[in-house]
Amino acid sequence: MLHELVRVTLNNEMDLVLVHRRSMKLAEMAGLSLSAQTTFATAVSEVSRNTIEHGKNGCLVLCVSHVKNEKQLIARIIDETYDPALNPGLEYAKRLVNKLNVSTAGDKTAIELYFSFPLADKLDAKKIDEWRRSFNSDEAISPYEEIKRKNEQLQSLAEKLKESEGQYKTLTNSLPIIIFSLGNSGELIYANKWLSMFTGKSIEELNISKWKDVVHADDYDAFHLLMNPHVTSGAAAIKVQCRLKNVIEDQYYWHLASLSPLKDEKGDLLYWIGFVVDIHAQKVVENTLQINKELQLVRDQLKEHQLILEDNIAQLNRSNKELQQFAYIASHDLQEPIRKISYYSDYFLNKYRESIDEKGKDYLHGMLSASRRMRTLINDLLAFSQVDKKATTFKQVDLENVFRETLQDMELNVREKSARIQLEPLPTIEADESMIRQLFGNILSNSLKYAREHEAPLIRISCIADKHTIEIAVADNGIGFDEKYLPKMFTLFQRLHTNDQYKGTGLGLAICQKIVDIHNGSITATSKENEGATFKITLPVKQLSI
Structure with missing residues (x-):
């Protein structure tokens, strides 16, 4: 050795x-x-x-x-x-x-x-x-040897100090907290690597900016007092909680900053030693506990109201069921008297035409027209009441095939109007086939009804599809409408034209809205007056099971 x-x-x-x-x-x-x-x-x-x-x-x-x-x-x-x-x-x-x-x-x-x-x-x-x-x-044999010996001792001491400083830096860098020291005027004179890693700032940059780019604005005043040696000179140790920005995540995290004075044997201040430790998890827990207390109060109130709400829901469900039953029964029961009014009005008008003056004939025509409108309204109300989510049967439906069958059902109306129909390929989705047929029928009837005079209707049916949804566009060249009326077009009994101009009850688009809602989709329209209208129907490819 x-x-x-x-x-x-x-x-x-x-x-x-x-x-x-x-x-x-x-x-x-x-x-x-x-x-x-x-x-x-x-x-x-x-x-x-x-x-x-x-x-x-x-x-x-x-x-x-x-x-x-x-x-x-x-x-x-x-x-x-x-x-x-x-x-x-x-x-x-x-x-x-x-x-x-x-x-x-x-x-x-x-x-x-x-x-x-x-x-x-x-x-x-x-x-x-x-x-x-x-x-x-x-003993030194010459002044040179004495000086050299002292110099070597000083060099040895310097090396030991350097080694000690290196050990201190290694120790502080190994600890998962920010450690730093401040001079008497509050400037940083040392910081371990965690400070620059967390903030992305060097000691010089932090001294210039006074930490403003790092400390949250709401916490800066309290933190600035911590760094002010004139304010903290008489304190044994000072602590403050503040939020510091993480340069990598660009997020603020709660920290506890602590500062203590280091003094010499005479009690004079040499510099300040401080550390900054992450307390974000603790703050989150404290805030969560506070929130939990508030939530508990809210929960108690919700429990109190839940019974009332459940009772109200039960009453609403009963009322809704009774209304549906009433609408269905009323529609069926009203059919017979309306048919009789229509029949006897028409019979009286034809059988006793010669015995009735012109004023009487006008009255009879009015009764006959009103009874027909009433029958249409009853049929539409019956159709609206039968659109029920509980009665839906979702299965794979070929939309293109349903559209073609709907056009066949409306063949006479299409021929009468000399309408041209342009149908692009449509996909297969999960839906209730009877409701989709009713939806398409109402939209097509709407386009045929509001065609411009002396111009054959042109109806284009197109589709844009992705993995999850489809959007069907039904565009026509009819009279169009002012889009300011769009919000009320899909509600019950809303009409933009008088019955003398265009026959209807205002229930067709409301039925469309209800069908689309049941399918978890949406319906809207774009238009300008005398420039046609485009109805856009968005539907999911697959219905989510609840």
Whole structure:
């Protein structure tokens, strides 16, 4: 094992005196004769001389080695000479020592001189420490040696301080919190790596910005007081909670910032030491607990109202069912008297036409027309009441086939109007076939009804589809409408034209709206007056099961 005893930096000729003196002393302590001492010291001096003259940043390290029964003095001369073979002292030194070894590592070259010695005493750790202390206790023989010794001590202390600082930085960087120190004027003088990693800012940037880009605006005033040494000078420790922005996530997270003074032996302030630790999870828990308390109060109120709401819903369901039954029964029961009014009005008008004056005929025509409108209204009300979500049967429906069958049902009306129908391919979706047929029939009837006078209707049916939805567009060249009336077009009994102009009850589009709602879709329209209208129906490809 190799044990270092003493070092000598090689800067000038005066260092050769130290080299020779300490080499002689080591050889003397090893029990060598005077001639052997001189031989070892001469070899070390020759190599060291060349390092002083031609090397760079040279250093002599005197060591001792004890491997098994072999004891050796080792002089290691280290410098930044790249070609040690040019050292003229090597050949001479090689003849004086037992072994000479040259090695290079990076930009440094090491020349090692080995000299065996026959020390009778046991070379143990105690003996080695005794030799090391002997070198350290030597009195300086010249002012130069004294100055050099002090300088080496200062360099050793500086290295230890540097090592200590490195250990401190390693320690603070290993802790998962932000650690920093402030000068007396509140500026950052040190921060571990976590500060720059979290904020993306350097110490200089934070000192310039005063942390404004990092601290949440609502928390900045309190945080600024923490960093003000004039405000906090009398405090033992100060803490503040604030939100800091994470540069990677661009999100603010709650932190606890703490600051404590570091004072000297006299009690004077040297600087401030602080840390910032993440407490976001804790704040979230606190806020959650607060919210939970508020939610509990709301929950208690909701439970109180839930019984009332459930009772109201039950009453509404009963009322809705009764209304549906009433609408259905009323529609059926009204059919018979309306048929009789229509029949007897028509019979009376035809049978006794010659016996009735013109005014009477007008009355009879009015009764007959009103009874027909009433029958249409009853049929539409019956149709509206029968559109019920509970009665739906969803299955795969070929929309194109349903559209063609609907056109066949309306063939007479289409021929009468001389209408042209352009039908693009339509997909298959999950729907209730009878309701879709009714939806298409109402939309087509609407386009045929509101055709422009003296112009044959042209109706285009197209479709845009994706993976989840389809949009069917039914465009016509009819009279159109002002879009300001669009919000009320799909509600019950809303009509944009008088019955004298266009026959109807105002229920057709309301039925369309109800059918589309049951299919979880939507319906709307775009138009301008005298420029036709386009009805757009959006439906899901597949109905979601509830």
